[in-house]
Amino acid sequence: MDYVIEMLNIRKEFGNFVANDNITLQLKKGEIHALLGENGAGKSTLMNVLFGLYQPEGGEIRVKGKLVKITNPNIANDLGIGMVHQHFMLVDTFTVTENIILGREITKAGHIDIKKAEQEVRQISERYGLSVDPQAKISDISVGMQQRVEILKTLYRGAEILIFDEPTAVLTPQEIKELIHILKTLIKEGKSIILITHKLKEIMEVADRCTVIRKGKGIGTVNVNETNPNELASLMVGREVVFKTEKKAASPKQDVLEVKDLVVKDVRGVTVVNELNLSVQSGEIVGIAGIDGNGQSELIEAITGLRKSESGSIKVNGKELINHTPRKITESGVGHIPQDRHKHGLVLNFPMGENMVLQSYYKKPFSKHGVLNFKEIYNQARRLIQEFDVRTPSEYALARALSGGNQQKAIIGREIDRDPDLLIAAQPTRGLDVGAIEFIHKRLIEQRDHGKAVLLISFELDEIMNVSDRIAVIFEGKIVAVVNPKETDEQELGLLMAGSNRKEAGADV
């Protein structure tokens, strides 16, 4: 067998915690090999071992059959291993070319020969079908393009084996399609790929084989064409997973959120929400479908008071709340699961306990006469951590120390526990594994069944179709159509999201 990489019985411990327990992964030449596992299962640890960032306590690594010791990323580079990180490692103020050659500059008489470098970048990008503008600044290009720059960086360094860490987490559906195409081109050009992901659909679409790990243990390797998403999911989670979230028919009652003629500008002063109308009723989930950048973020920020609105009206339970403070809006019964959990949702340097009372610290019983009652705060934290299955060493651990999925569960627990009449969930499952997604969807539907109004914003059409009772399609700052998920399909939504008119223009907004 011609394996290009063999990781045999890799064991990695952190103190008493075994992150990788004798995991074996064998990568064939020219294949796309998926590495599947829940958040915190040990995928990243395993790849960091391969990339030389961690030293394993046991096991061996062979590259093209030869035993190697990878003690730092430079050795990995020299062995032809390149990694495309989930969080891009790019210098924003540099051009595409400058980023790609960084550390491997082509110099002529002591200064960088940028012409030649650009030429080389152009050559590689053409060969692999990775269209980029070598002279564009990183800060000016899209996320998808930035990812291509990351890929080019590894190719420029002569990588034969590419590791992709959750590459689709940050991409739009269109960009995902392009990426999948790129992956296939790379294979054609003789590269081998390890794809770290927990998105089963993508594995089924591109991968040849798939190694599953669960809680640090290798569960096995399967051929993708001999399996199905259900089997993969249960291998990963260790139990049956329900994809189609069970739910009763919605029974919407009165309007909870009414948005009328809302106009919001973004940071640059461009009108991005343009006379938008939207209503969400109690007992229903309204999903907002749209391509990123059509005003979704600004709409949520306006509703939650994080951004000033220019004009219009935002009523919650009949009360006008436009341009009120976030505190006032929160107290009027609005819960918000923010899009960016690190930026808005948590104070990463606070213990979990303090994060769990981020909006309610000033209320009884968490404080009295302006003095915090830590006993009550940590009781609350313990209760939420248990109820929402947040896996954390303790309620005293810093939020920073938790995995993304557990951070998200904690935020959701906090927001739901405040029992808001309107729950706004912005990309609540971004970057999470199927187990966590299932859990979160259930909780959202549970809120709905309790007669709450839920507004869901997501770029995942699956999620929108699956969870929503009504789908509002946003395009260029306007709701262009409201459709029933049972009467539509991805095809139609995709067209609406791209701005085409609906045939029956009778869609009632």
Added chain:
Amino acid sequence: MSKRLSSILTPIIAVLLGVIVGTIIMLASGYDPVAAYTALWNGAFGDIYYTGEVIRQVTPYILAGLAVAFAFRVGLFNIGVEGQFLVGWLAAVWVGVSFDLPRIIHLPLAIIASIVAGALWAFIPGLLKARFRVHEVIITIMMNYVALHISNYIIKNVITDHKDKTDMIKDSATLRSEWLQSLTDYSRLHWGILIAIVCCILMWFLLERTTRGFELRSVGFNQHAAHYAGMSVNKNIILSMVISGAFAGLAGAMEGLGTFGYATVNGGFTGVGFDGIAVALLGANTSLGVFFSAILFGALKVGALNMPLEAGVPNELVDIIIALIVFFVASSYIIRVFLDRFTKKGVK
């Protein structure tokens, strides 16, 4: 290695490294390091008088350190402690010389005047930061010069008639204590140290135990999350500067009502406010840390005076050693990396 242990070890190692490099410098320039450090020690703790002087010096250091640390915990860099310190000093002395009141009213009034003056002085950069996003470092530096020259003007032209020094404050406004002085062989030790210790506890309580402190810390770590959670970021920025300035002003009162009992026209900055930055840095911006690092800096400052006398080492060398300690604290990242590496190897 636990985080706690390394956060205690780091400053200690920084101090040791400062001492070691200081030794090398002394050897290179032909002085006897053993004699020099002995003199330093004796100058700080060798005699009860010196110890009294150390405590006296530690008092404004604690408060200046708390001032820097408090702002820092809310994510602000208050370089203006020196200016707030000067206006606090002036305000306390002004009240001290202008009124004739019973001590129970006069002393608190003078202290409150210093707090208000320092707080107001810091309110300006706080407001500018909150309202117009003007960087507080620039404004506070400028405010230092304004404070220096305005207080010189007021001393010369308002409080006195073209003199370089105010009268002594009235006895009813003094922090001095015959008893404390006699206890320490007539050093200038005064009651201020108690105020400083109370302030340490106060800062800890305010930051760690109150809802206000919760907001301040949230803003310090993550303004976006604080905003999301419904806290007023601007209000907390202004408040943190005001409290920081209050500590700084109080530090000025320690000198005005305790150590000196008057205010003088200054040719330049006293340096207490800037030393406060080093104190806060070494103390990792916690009140307990500030307390201990103020003791270290106070002891170095006072003990240094003995080095030229007893060991013939020039005063400037002590400044170099203090600077080295600050340097190593500031580069504590390097120390931490070494500590981590060291312990990792130890485990294997």
